[in-house]
Amino acid sequence: MSVKRKGPKATAIRVLTYVVLVAVAAIVIFPFVVAVSTSFKRPTDIFTYPPSLVPKQDVTVPADQVGTDGDPVPVFTFPGRDDRPGEWALVDADAPLAEFRPLDDLERIIVLDAAAGERTGATITIDGEEEDVFLVDDGGTQVEAYRSRLTSGGLFVSVDDPDTSVLDLVNFATPSKEFGPRFENFSEVLAERDPETNGKGVGRSLTNTVLVTILVVLGQIITSILGGYAFARVQFRGRSTVFLMYLGSVMIPFVVLIIPLFQLMLQLNWRDNLVALIIPFTFTAYGTFLMRQFFLGIPAEIEEAALLDGASRSTILWKVMVPLARPAIATLATFGFLYAWNSFFWPLVIINSGNPDNAVLSLTLSTLGGRSSTDTNLVFAGAILAMTPPILVFLFAQRYFVENSASSGLK
C-alpha cells in the first residue's frame, strides 16, 4: 500500500468519496437485488404492501399440536385485540358463523358460532328490514343484538393453549409470516414445458445455450490462437494483405449479413438447428487480432529459445505461447461467452418459434416474459438463471485481467 495523505480534511474527503461510491453502488445493484428476491417469492408475495425484499411464507404449526389432523395449519395473530394475545392456528377456514351487531352500538360486530344466541322474540327494523333480536354472549356479558349475517369464517385455536378457540372472520386476522424462499420457482421454470405442472422448459434451453456457448467459445479460442499465431509469427506471402482483409470484416455490421447467412443456412439445411448458432460464430476477426497482438508482444527470444530446445512449432505454440497468452485467452473467452450467451437476434431468426426443443435461453426467456407474465416470480427465476453464469465467468476471468495488467511491467 502506498503512503496516504493524512489530516482531517483528507479524512473528510475520503469519507465523502466512500459515501458517494457506496450510494452509487447501492443504486446500481438495487434492481439486481429485487430480481433475486422476486425469483424466490411466492406469487402471492410479490405485490404485497408494504413491499418487502425478503421472500416470505405463512407460519404453520403441525396439525396435531392444535388438536386436528392433516396438513400443517397456518398461524394468525389478532393485532389490537388484547383479549386474544399470542398466535392462533386456523384449524378450519370454513366454519359456519354468525355476525351479530349489538343494538346499543350497531357499528360493532360480534362474531359467534352460527348456532349461538337465543331469540328474545322481539324484532327491530334495520334499513327497512325486520330483524329478530337475539341475546348473545359478548365476552361474558349478555347483550341484545341482531344477526346481521350468516357466513363462514375461521375457527382459530390458540397455539399456546389448544383448548381455547375463537371464531372470527379470517380477514380480521393477520397471517403470521416468516422468511421462506420458494425454491420451487427454479425447479418449475427449469422443468419440461408442461402447463399441468407449470413447467416452463427453461432447462432444455439452458442446456442448448450452454452447449452452443461452450462450442462457440472453444471454437473461437482455437481459431483465434491458430490464426493469431500465423499472422504474428509465420512468414507467408500476402500475410499482411490477408490479415487486413480479415480484420476489415469487423467493419461489416451483422444486420447486413443476416439475409445471406440465412440463405446459406437454408442451403446447408441448418435452419432450426443449433449448428447454425455455432459454426458461423467460431471464427472471429476480433479474437484473431487480439491473439496476434498478444503473440507479437511476446519476445521472439522466448520462441527462439524453445526452438533451440528442440521444440517443434506446435510444441512451441501449445506449451510456450498459449500458456503465456492466458490473459488474452481469458479476455477472448469472456467476450465470446457473453456474445454467445446473450445472442438473441440470430437465434430468433434461425430457430423456429414452434420448435422449443432447439430454443436457446434468450428466446425462451422472451416468451416467458411475454406470454405468461403472470408468473412474475418464474420470469425472474429464469432471468436469474440466465444471469448467473455470466457473473461467475466474470468473477473467474477477472483474476486473469488483473494478472495481465500486473505482469505487463515484467520482462
Place this chain on the structure above:
Amino acid sequence: MAAVTFTNITKRYKDGPKAVDDLNLQIADGEFMVLVGPSGCGKSTALRMIAGLEEISDGTLAIGERVVNDVPPGDRDIAMVFQNYALYPHMTVRQNIGFALEVAKVKKDEINRRVDDAAEMLGLTEYLDRLPKALSGGQRQRVAMGRAIVRSPQVFLMDEPLSNLDAKLRVQMRSDIIQLQARLGTTMVYVTHDQVEAMTMGHRVAVMRKGVLQQVAPPQELYLRPANLFVAAFIGSPAMNLVTADVTVEGDDVFCSFGGHRLRISPKALDRYPGLRGRHGTKVILGIRPEHFAMEEDLELPADQVLTFRCELAEAMGAEVHIHAVIDVAPPTVDGAPTTAEDDPEALVTGTKVIARVDGIHTVAMGQDVRLAVKTHLTHFFDPTSGEPLR
C-alpha cells in the same frame, strides 16, 4: 563437443548491406571464442547463424564434421543464452531447465536428476520451484545457463549474457562462466561488445567490423600486435592514442613530428615496425597506449622522448591519473572504433585528444604543463590510408 567452422559465410538481409561478409573462422573443439566489435558489426548475426536462427546466404557452416546450413536449430545440438535470458515466464526454474529434456522425451527421473545436477552446479537448488519473475537478474542469468548446460550440448552460444547485470555481478558471473566452461570443456562462442569481457574471457578473440572479420588472436596478442588500425583503436580502454605524424628519418634515427611536438622513436620499435624506415617524409598514424606515458620524473628518458602537454583535464582514479591533453593536429578517423574524432566531433577542428595514464601519486592541476616521457619502443605505426600496420 565439437569445432565450429565458418567457411566463406555471408549473410545478406533483404534490405541492407551484408551483415556478415565472407567470414572464415575456425573455432576449435573446447575453445572459448569471443566475438567482439562495435554495435551493428554482425556479431549477433554470426552467432545466430550458428544457432540456425538466421538463414545463411552463402558459404558453409560446419559443427564438428557436419555441415549444418540446412539443419533446423533444434537438431544442431547447441544451446544458447540470450541477452534478456528468454526464460519461459510461466514455468518454474525446474521446468525451464528441464524443458529441452522434456521435449526430447527423456524419462522423468532422468530429467529430475540432470536438472538437480545443473542446479547444484549453478547454486540454484533452493530456487527450483520459483517462477522467473521471483528471481533476481543474476539468478535468471544462471537459470538461462542451467537451461544450456543441462543438455550437454556440442556448443554453447552466448549473446551478451551479462549486459543486463550490474557491474559487480558482471565480474562475478564473468569468472563463473570462465570456470564453468573450463570445467565442462564445451566449445563456447561468446558475443560481447565489452572489451574487458573479451580480453578476460576468451581463449581467442575475433574482432569484427561491419561484418568483416578483422583479427582472430589470443587477447594478449590482440592488444600487443593489432592487425590493423581498427583493432588498435578498438581494443584497450582508454583507447590507444592515435596521432597523425610526419616521419623524418635521419640516419639510424626516426622522428615523428605532430602539432609542434617532435619525438624520437626508439630503435626497438623499428624492430617491430620495420616498415617505418621507408616512410621518410610521409604521414603515418602513431599509436601510443595511454599507459606508455609516464611522468618525466618516474621514467628517465632523453629529452627527445619527452613531450610537454597542457593538461586539459586530470582524472584521479586512485591508482593512476588520467591526463587529458590536446595535440594541435587533425585526428585520424577510424570508422566504427571509439576514436577522438567520433567521440567528440568538435575535436576535429581543435585537434587530437590524447590520454596519458600516469602513476596515481602525482597531483596534476588543470591548465598545468606536464612533461610526459614516452616509452617509444612500445609505440605502434599504421598507414593512414589503408590502416595497415607498418610491419
